[in-house]
Amino acid sequence: MEFKNFTEETWKELFRVNRVQLVGEITLEKNLWSILIAKKVVEKRMIASIKNGKDEYQQKEKLLDYIDQNRPATDKVKFAQALIEDEQEHIVKTYLSKHPKEAQATKHEKHKETREFNPNPQDQDLTDNCLLNVSKGIANITNLNSLAAKLNIHKTSVDRYLTNHGGIAGDITMVVYDLLTEWNQAKGHLPGAKNKLGKSLCDIGQNGLAKTALGYTE
Numbered sequence: 001m002e003f004k005n006f007t008e009e010t011w012k013e014l015f016r017v018n019r020v021q022l023v024g025e026i027t028l029e030k031n032l033w034s035i036l037i038a039k040k041v042v043e044k045r046m047i048a049s050i051k052n053g054k055d056e057y058q059q060k061e062k063l064l065d066y067i068d069q070n071r072p073a074t075d076k077v078k079f080a081q082a083l084i085e086d087e088q089e090h091i092v093k094t095y096l097s098k099h100p101k102e103a104q105a106t107k108h109e110k111h112k113e114t115r116e117f118n119p120n121p122q123d124q125d126l127t128d129n130c131l132l133n134v135s136k137g138i139a140n141i142t143n144l145n146s147l148a149a150k151l152n153i154h155k156t157s158v159d160r161y162l163t164n165h166g167g168i169a170g171d172i173t174m175v176v177y178d179l180l181t182e183w184n185q186a187k188g189h190l191p192g193a194k195n196k197l198g199k200s201l202c203d204i205g206q207n208g209l210a211k212t213a214l215g216y217t218e
Contacts, residue, residue, distance in 0.1 A: 006073060006076075006077070006099075007073065008072070008073045010099060011068075011073050011076040012068060014095065014096055015064060015067075015068040015076075016068075017185070018095040018096070019064065019182075020157075020182055020183070020185065020186040021094070021095055021186055022060070022064060022091065022095055023057065023060045023061055023064065023154075024186070025091050026060050026083070026088065026091060027088065028056055028059060028060065028063075029056075030086050030087065030088075031085075031086050032082060032083070032086045032088075033047055035082040035085050035086055036078075036079070036082050039075075039078040039081070039082055040075075040078075041067065041071060041075045041078050041079055041082065042063075042066065042067075046066065050062040050063055050066065057154055057156060058156050061156055061160075067079050080092045080096045080097075083096075126180075126184050126193055126194050126197065126214075128181075130194070130213060130214055131177055131180045131181055131184065132177055133212070133213035133214075134176070134180060134197065134201070134209065134213045134214065135173045135174070135176035135177035135180060136173055137206065137209035137212075137213060138172065138173070138176045138206075138209075139172065140172065141172065143204060143206065144158065144172060144175065144176055144179075145158065146204040147176070147200055147201065147204055147206075148179065150200035150203050150204060151183055151196070151197070151200055153179055153183055157179060157182070158175075158179065161174075161175045161178045161179055162175055164178070165178075180197070194214055194216070195216065197210075197214065197216075198210040198214045198216025199216070199218070201213075201214070201216070202216070202218050
């Protein structure tokens with residue numbers, strides 16, 4: 001698999017747009033750590049720091065942060081090659097083998113094909129306006145955490161966006177918006193995400209918001 005045309009900017013964009021999927025699908029249970037050491041991508045001391053007191057999900061987030069922010073493009077290639085050697089080639093093919101624009105074009109084409117077979121307007125894709133309207137209605141941290149749990153959004157992602165937007169006393173609306181945008185991207189913008197979000201809102205007692213923001217009713 002060739003990565004010779006991937007610039008540092010290309011790698012950073014791939015890590016950014018595919019972060020949720022990479023964190024969710026990469027496994028550390030096989031031989032990835034030892035392969036990365038052999039390729040001199042990470043040292044044993046750094047791995048110990050990444051592992052210290054963290055669950056596997058958090059370890060993967062720290063590993064991706066380290067490679068993205070501290071290693072050159074050549075080591076990002078080695079990271080992709082390490083995944084292949086660790087029998088995780090499907091992850092590389094899906095998320096790290098195409099330029100972001102090419103991958104986005106493919107995603108949009110699949111989305112278009114799927115929508116042609118989905119005549120139910122309530123189950124159409126989530127627009128930015130829908131996400132923003134939902135975000136404005138989630139007024140406090142309790143509702144935010146409840147919604148994140150219903151959507152299977154990991155707490156580390158919630159904490160990351162809270163930190164980015166000033167903590168609990170910061171802009172909760174933007175925290176929710178960023179989280180939902182990332183979640184929607186992870187779903188591939190496919191039909192079904194809108195109904196899933198609507199049902200999750202109803203499950204946490206936000207039936208009115210589900211109806212006004214998404215047109216969803218149970």
